Amino acid sequence: MDTRQSVQALRERFYQCLSQELCHGRLAESTRTRLLGMGDDRSAVFDAFPCLFLNLFPTVTADQALRLAYAGKLYMDYLCLEDAVTDGQPFDGRFVHAAIGGLVHEEALTVMRSLLGSHDPFWRGLAGYHQAYVRAVIAEREIQTRRPLTYARAERDRIAADKCASGKAAFVALALLDGSEEPPAALIHSYDAFCVSYQLYDDILDWRQDYTHGPYSYLVVQALESWQSHHPGFENSRPSPDELGQIIYYGHLAEDLLTEAGTYADHAVALVRDLDCPAWVAAIREFEETYARLATDLEALAEKSLAARQVPAGIGP
Numbered sequence: 001m002d003t004r005q006s007v008q009a010l011r012e013r014f015y016q017c018l019s020q021e022l023c024h025g026r027l028a029e030s031t032r033t034r035l036l037g038m039g040d041d042r043s044a045v046f047d048a049f050p051c052l053f054l055n056l057f058p059t060v061t062a063d064q065a066l067r068l069a070y071a072g073k074l075y076m077d078y079l080c081l082e083d084a085v086t087d088g089q090p091f092d093g094r095f096v097h098a099a100i101g102g103l104v105h106e107e108a109l110t111v112m113r114s115l116l117g118s119h120d121p122f123w124r125g126l127a128g129y130h131q132a133y134v135r136a137v138i139a140e141r142e143i144q145t146r147r148p149l150t151y152a153r154a155e156r157d158r159i160a161a162d163k164c165a166s167g168k169a170a171f172v173a174l175a176l177l178d179g180s181e182e183p184p185a186a187l188i189h190s191y192d193a194f195c196v197s198y199q200l201y202d203d204i205l206d207w208r209q210d211y212t213h214g215p216y217s218y219l220v221v222q223a224l225e226s227w228q229s230h231h232p233g234f235e236n237s238r239p240s241p242d243e244l245g246q247i248i249y250y251g252h253l254a255e256d257l258l259t260e261a262g263t264y265a266d267h268a269v270a271l272v273r274d275l276d277c278p279a280w281v282a283a284i285r286e287f288e289e290t291y292a293r294l295a296t297d298l299e300a301l302a303e304k305s306l307a308a309r310q311v312p313a314g315i316g317p
Contacts, residue, residue, distance in 0.1 A: 048066075048069045049069060049167065050065045050170045050173070051279070052277065053170075053171070053174060055277055055278065056174070056275060056276060057177065058178070060174055064177055065174075067115055068115060068170060070111060071115070072167070072169075074104050074108035074111070075105070075169075076166070076167075077104050078105040079133065115173065116176060121176060122169065126172075129168055132162040133162060133165050133166055139155070140159050140163070141214070143215060143216055143221065144215055144216040144221075149216075149224055149228075150221070151216070153218075156218040157196045160199035161196055164195040164199075168188055171191070186271050186272055186275060187271075187272060187275060189271050190268045190280070193264050193265075193271060194265065194284055196264045197261045197264035197268060197284075198261070198287065200257050200260055200261035201294070203217040203218060203219040203257065204294065204298075205294075207223075207244075211241055218257075219253060219254070222253050223244050223253055224239075224244070226247050226251055227243065227244065255295065262288060265284050265287060265291070268284050269285070
């Protein structure tokens with residue numbers, strides 16, 4: 001099966017999964033639960049992302065929402081492939097990722113054009129959001145080269161929101177399809193808050209990978225700053241991953257960051273209190289339940305490992 005056939009197969013599987021389970025503008029419970037399951041695919045919620053907001057855009061049909069969801073899924077896959085190109089892959093790997101990424105990008109844009117034609121507001125918005133994403137990726141990669149190593153909370157939040165900025169193009173598309181000039185500002189702000197919340201949670205899961213392969217996350221920088229404060233004169237040395245894990249778990253950095261993730265999730269819900277988007281609120285609440293389970297796991301693992309002073313297994317790659 002060549003690459004183009006693989007993309008077509010992806011399209012067919014996508015529609016098979018979703019087309020029969022979207023009824024009257026609301027996802028069937030079984031589908032919504034499956035899409036929101038974190039599992040190994042942490043981006044699963046984005047598979048049907050536009051469908052979470054159909055109450056706010058009542059003239060958008062289920063078919064339009066599904067086509068937009070498919071285009072968005074491809075666009076997110078394209079961004080992931082582009083990211084892989086810059087992640088130190090061997091030359092052959094970079095070539096393959098770039099080639100597939102170009103095809104996936106072409107398919108995403110084709111579906112978007114079939115829905116939106118040449119609507120300038122959408123294409124201007126998509127271009128602007130993509131530029132924000134690129135700036136965020138560059139800024140994130142620059143952090144670990146700083147001396148001294150610093151990462152401000154405001155910068156962290158801006159990078160987290162901008163890395164997910166392309167998702168806001170879905171709101172612009174839904175508004176245009178619904179005959180509106182632009183989506184509600186509160187919805188955009190809620191999405192930004194959720195993206196920060198999820199990034200903080202993801203940083204806890206991926207701290208080891210972020211440390212060993214980069215780019216450094218806010219959590220990794222916090223832990224390194226703490227390590228350096230206890231090892232004066234060794235500012236340019238690197239602790240082992242296990243040593244860094246001791247600080248992350250026993251220094252309560254992971255717990256504190258997870259608490260902050262919950263605060264941002266609550267803020268995301270509060271921002272849309274006056275909007276009719278129950279599926280979006282339910283999605284955020286389901287993520288909060290995931291946060292709560294991780295908090296319980298962190299506490300139990302820390303207690304179990306405290307005596308031996310070992311980095312808990314089972315959290316992070």
